[in-house]
Amino acid sequence: MNRMTVTGKRDIIYSDQLGLVYKIRNAKKNGEPNFLTALKDVTLGVHKGEFLSIVGPSGCGKSTFLYVLAGLIKKTSGAAYIDGEEITGPALNRGIIMQQYALFPWRTVQKNVEYGLEVKKLPKQERARVADEFIELVGLSEFSNRYPYELSGGMKQRIAIARALAYDPEVLLMDEPFAAVDEQTRGFLHAELLRIWEKTNKTILFVTHSIDEAIFLADRVAIMSASPGTIREVLDIDLPRPRSEEMKSSREFARYRSFIWQHLQAPTDITREVLTERGRILAAEPNEVAI
Amino acid sequence: MSKALNLAGGYLKSILGVLVFLLAWEIASRIGLINNTFIPPFSKVVVNLAELIADGTLFHHMAISLMRSLAGLGLGIGVGVPLGLAIGQIPAVERFLGSLLETLRQTSVLALIPVFILLLGLGETSKIAMIFWGTLWPILLSTIGGVKGVDPTYITASRSMAETRVGVFLKVILPAALPSIFTGVRLAATGAVMLLIAAEMVGASSGLGFLIYDYQVKYQIPKMFAVIAVFSIMGLVLNFGFVNAEKRLIRWRPE
Ligand SMILES: Nc1ncnc2c1ncn2[C@@H]1O[C@H](COP(=O)(O)OP(=O)(O)OP(=O)(O)O)[C@@H](O)[C@H]1O
Ligand SMILES: [Mg+2]
Numbered sequence: 068m069n070r071m072t073v074t075g076k077r078d079i080i081y082s083d084q085l086g087l088v089y090k091i092r093n094a095k096k097n098g099e100p101n102f103l104t105a106l107k108d109v110t111l112g113v114h115k116g117e118f119l120s121i122v123g124p125s126g127c128g129k130s131t132f133l134y135v136l137a138g139l140i141k142k143t144s145g146a147a148y149i150d151g152e153e154i155t156g157p158a159l160n161r162g163i164i165m166q167q168y169a170l171f172p173w174r175t176v177q178k179n180v181e182y183g184l185e186v187k188k189l190p191k192q193e194r195a196r197v198a199d200e201f202i203e204l205v206g207l208s209e210f211s212n213r214y215p216y217e218l219s220g221g222m223k224q225r226i227a228i229a230r231a232l233a234y235d236p237e238v239l240l241m242d243e244p245f246a247a248v249d250e251q252t253r254g255f256l257h258a259e260l261l262r263i264w265e266k267t268n269k270t271i272l273f274v275t276h277s278i279d280e281a282i283f284l285a286d287r288v289a290i291m292s293a294s295p296g297t298i299r300e301v302l303d304i305d306l307p308r309p310r311s312e313e314m315k316s317s318r319e320f321a322r323y324r325s326f327i328w329q330h331l332q333a334p335t336d337i338t339r340e341v342l343t344e345r346g347r348i349l350a351a352e353p354n355e356v357a358i
Numbered sequence: 359m360s361k362a363l364n365l366a367g368g369y370l371k372s373i374l375g376v377l378v379f380l381l382a383w384e385i386a387s388r389i390g391l392i393n394n395t396f397i398p399p400f401s402k403v404v405v406n407l408a409e410l411i412a413d414g415t416l417f418h419h420m421a422i423s424l425m426r427s428l429a430g431l432g433l434g435i436g437v438g439v440p441l442g443l444a445i446g447q448i449p450a451v452e453r454f455l456g457s458l459l460e461t462l463r464q465t466s467v468l469a470l471i472p473v474f475i476l477l478l479g480l481g482e483t484s485k486i487a488m489i490f491w492g493t494l495w496p497i498l499l500s501t502i503g504g505v506k507g508v509d510p511t512y513i514t515a516s517r518s519m520a521e522t523r524v525g526v527f528l529k530v531i532l533p534a535a536l537p538s539i540f541t542g543v544r545l546a547a548t549g550a551v552m553l554l555i556a557a558e559m560v561g562a563s564s565g566l567g568f569l570i571y572d573y574q575v576k577y578q579i580p581k582m583f584a585v586i587a588v589f590s591i592m593g594l595v596l597n598f599g600f601v602n603a604e605k606r607l608i609r610w611r612p613e
Contacts, residue, residue: 137518157520169515173533173610183519185529214610234519 078112079150079270080136080238085109086144087131105131107295108145113238113272118264120273120281121289121298122327128296129274130166133240136272137163149238159187162231163240168223170215176202176226177211183234201229204263221252225259232263238270245280254312257284261310278331282323283310290330300330398580407584415569416588423558423565426482427550430489434546438494439539442501446535447527459498467492467553471560480561485554492553493546500542504535537608544600551593 087106105128113119123129134140136147138157147154149161162183170179180198189197202208205225215223224244231239245253261284264271275281281288282304290300304323306314314320380400386392387399410416445452445459467488474491478484508531516530558567566585573582 139514139518157518159520161518163518165511165515165518167511169511171512171515171530171533173536173608182516182529186519186521186525216610216612 079115080111080113080272081148081151082109082111082132082136082145083147084145085132085135085142085147087128087135087140088143089131104295106135106142107297109296109298110145111289111298111301113270114286115237116268116270117286118261118271118273118284119287119289120275120285121291122275122278122281122331123291123296124293124331125276127291127293129276129291130242131296132291133163133242133272133274136238137161137240139163159183159234160237161240162234162236162238164224164227164231164242164244166242166244166246168215168220168227170223170226170230172215175212175214176207176218179215179226180230180233182230187234197233198229201233202226204232204266205229205259221248221256224248224256228260228263232267232269236269238272241271241273243275244273246275246277253280257310260284261308265308278324278327279315281327282306282320283315288323288327290327292331302326396579398583402580403583403587406580407587410581410584416585419564419566419569420588423554423567426485426557426565427489427547427554429486430553431493431543431547431550433486433490434493434497434550435543437490438497438542438546439501442498442539443505443532443535445498446502446505447531463495463499468556471556475561485557485562485565488557489550489553493550496545496549497539497542500538500545501535504538504542505531507538508534537604537611540600540604540608544597544604547596547600548593551589551596555589 085106086104086108089103089105091101091103109128109132121129121132131140135142136149136154138154138161171182174182177195177198180201181194184194184197199208199211202211205228207222207225207229210218210222210226215226218226224247227244228239228241245256248256257280260271273281273284285304288302288304289298290302291297292299302323306317306319383397384400387394387397407416445455470491471488474484474488478487512530512534513526516526521529554565555567555570558565559571562568566589569585570582570589573579573585
């Protein structure tokens with residue numbers, strides 16, 4: 068799995084110097100609007116079919132980036148493309164799975180999964196068939212007729228994944244989907260997600276603030292830094308697949324971990340250069356780290 | 359069999375308080391602890407109630423009262439829900455109507471009874487209008503609250519699936535606001551019963567409220583209590599009915 072980290076319009080998603088400024092109202096009593104640069108010059112290409120993780124500290128703009136890609140908020144500068152077309156709003160070629168599960172509590176599991184299919188105007192029977200298929204894929208068939216309040220957090224998250232997969236988007240945008248579940252369940256959900264990813268051949272953009280999670284799942288890890296939020300490095304993860312828990316204690320894994328850790332620590336551009344140097348040193352060791 | 363007995367036992371326990379109260383009433387009135395001209399024994403009230411049922415008086419007036427409250431409540435729902443949805447959804451409408459509604463809301467419907475009579479006379483219209491006015495506010499306010507309280511993540515989730523604005527409104531905002539709207543309607547309905555008494559006591563010639571007033575004037579105290587009891591039972595039934603309908607209609611919440 069040797070991939071180049073260059074970006075370009077041939078990528079399924081391509082973010083070209085994307086910038087986003089939030090206007091904060093009532094920040095001060097005098098009514099002057101305040102501005103917050105959440106994203107600055109974010110350039111990133113996502114290859115078709117890959118699993119790309121984005122790690123970064125809290126508040127660095129990870130969710131904002133995904134929301135722009137989902138078409139839910141408008142960028143301020145630059146541009147983002149999907150399949151070479153500029154993203155201007157939401158569409159069913161992208162599915163976002165939000166930090167909160169956001170299942171509709173008044174709909175059963177089945178009807179939740181059917182939601183996107185209704186927007187797609189699929190006939191009733193077809194909707195039911197597709198929903199069944201994806202509820203089965205996430206292993207929750209016996210819960211089809213339950214309401215969300217009757218499910219555990221991990222189950223809800225799996226249903227949210229099924230709902231996004233059901234309308235067959237090309238890209239899944241996942242925003243810290245497993246942050247709220249316990250360690251054991253998370254391990255299980257990782258295995259599930261990788262299985263589903265391999266089965267459906269989707270492109271996945273996975274946001275997390277857990278370094279281990281980012282490495283374990285991904286083909287590549289994009290490292291984001293805060294204020295202003297920007298992509299600092301993109302790291303190739305050359306761990307074989309299928310991934311296993313034991314890999315987390317391997318030397319390569321430790322190397323990736325410390326590389327990312329150091330890059331997350333670096334607050335300024337000056338230390339950044341030093342760190343890139345260190346990254347090269349790391350890369351010089353066997354099982355090289357591609358930068 | 360024992361399960362049925364248990365159930366009956368549980369039911370008995372739950373109404374024990376009521377039974378004790380009625381028994382105390384009965385005894386206190388019979389031994390003269392309370393003045394039995396003004397508060398006749400409960401058994402006497404029951405006998406009078408039976409008479410009112412038997413000669414058809416009760417149902418005649420009850421039908422009239424129910425018609426008035428249903429018409430008023432129906433209007434309250436018909437105006438309150440759409441208006442509340444518009445105010446909750448469209449900021450321009452809220453800015454335009456907000457302060458006006460806030461002022462009107464503070465004006466007690468009881469204080470307005472004379473105004474209604476002056477404007478609409480003593481007929482059905484003024485009574486229905488009063489009930490409409492009284493039911494409008496709880497429905498309107500809980501509808502606005504319901505719409506504004508919709509968790510924005512549901513709207514975002516829906517929008518992310520390329521849902522249209524109309525779709526978001528019909529398939530997310532409306533169902534999410536429904537429990538709140540329903541609570542408003544329940545409050546309005548129980549309030550409507552109270553308003554009805556007031557409305558019918560002031561210049562009416564029919565209805566349960568009129569009946570209470572009429573029996574009081576004619577000094578038929580046991581009959582007056584019989585009608586009051588009917589009001590209590592109506593309130594109970596109404597609340598029970600609404601709570602059950604709510605459970606049936608909104609099954610997606612715990613409990
Ligand atoms: N709607 C908004 N209006 C104004 N500022 C916002 C808004 N949403 C986010 N921000 C700000 O933009 C920055 C980036 O927020 P964002 O939610 O994208 O961060 P994040 O990386 O997802 O953080 P976390 O890991 O905690 O979820 C933060 O400083 C946040 O305060
Ligand atoms: Mg976030």
